Amino acid sequence: MDDTTAPAEKRMRLRYPGRCRECDIALPANSEAIYEREARTVRCLTHEQPKLEPTPVDVGTAGSSARREFERRKAAREQRIRTKHPKLGDLILALSDEPQSTTAWDTGAVGEERLGRRLNESESETCRVLHDRRMPGSRANIDHLAVTPTGVYVIDAKRYRGRPQLRIEGGLLRPRVERLIVGRRDCTKLVDGVLAQVQTVRSIVGEQVSVRGVLCFVDADWPLIGGTFATRDVEVLWSKRLLSNLAQAGALDAEGVGRVHRELSDALRPA
Known part of the structure; x- marks a missing residue:
């Protein structure tokens, strides 16, 4: 046969x-x-037919979609003010600040760009990264992906002030509820977003490859000792600790890392 x-x-x-x-x-x-x-x-x-070289993987640009949204909102505000106040528009713009709803996009872009640079510096045959990938069927995006011997890391970068901490409510007589608090801000919904991203990535790479969710707070008030924790299987940590985790040994060799990296690149296009 x-x-x-x-x-x-x-x-x-x-x-x-x-x-x-x-x-x-x-x-x-x-x-x-x-x-x-x-x-x-x-x-x-x-x-003999020449061997075709695979097309290079477009790793994307960290923070690009957040940066575009910030610039779009900023330009739209400038246009509105100049249209409404033809003579005083420049003065009004010089004396007024951008609204928080606009500056939040700039803050987010800076956090993604900063972490993206550190991830790029850590790239090797066994640590490959992707940035700013579009979620299929959604307006959301994945900030960073890292493929390493231990599997895939789905990384959401945040630039929040304050100390991240896990607050647990309920227990014996009430349902246990875990809340992610950063400073005074309740950031629990961020965990839901990362879990949705993890599910999307897992549907692409299959159950044989480990997929981990990560929330990386790049400007938070982390303690000198300890500080990292996990909530609902999402790791909460800072940049240096993340890079240390990415360097761990695992089952995937360089060929396997490259294969998974290309699968994710083909399925998740740059945002």
């Missing part, structure tokens, strides 16, 4: 003499040639 999983053609030494299908040159036994499995014909090495 033919092996249907065998390649369509392969380079080999001929057991019997033959002739090149392309130029009809004689090919003696024990000479190297290209065997065409389906047609059972051969070609001389002059007609």
Whole structure:
């Protein structure tokens, strides 16, 4: 029975003499040639098909979509003010600040850009990254992805002030509820967002590859000792600790890391 999983053609030494299908040159036994499995014909090495190099992976640009949204909102506000106040528009813009709803996009972009640079510096054959990937069927995006020997890290970068902490409510008599608090801000919904991203990535790479969710607070008030924790399987940490985790040994070799990296790049386009 033919092996249907065998390649369509392969380079080999001929057991019997033959002739090149392309130029009809004689090919003696024990000479190297290209065997065409389906047609059972051969070609001389002059007609060997060149190996096509895979297209480079577009790793994306960290913070690009947040930066574009900030610039869009800023330009729209400037246009509105200049249209409404043709003579005083420049003065009003010089004396007024951007609204918080606009500056939040700049703050977020800076956090993603800063972490993205550190991830790029850590890249190697066994640590490959992607930035700012679009979530299929959603307006949301994934800030960063890192593929390492231990699996895939889905990383949400945040630039919040204050100390991250896990607050647990309920227990014996009431349902246990975990809340992520940063300073005075309740950031529990961020965990829900990361879990949705993890589910999307897991649907692409399958159950054989570990997928971990990470919330990385780049400007938070972290303690000198300890400080990291996990809530609902999402790790909460800072940049240096994240990079240390990415360097851990695991089951995937460089080839496996590259394969998963390309699968994610093909499925999740740059935002």
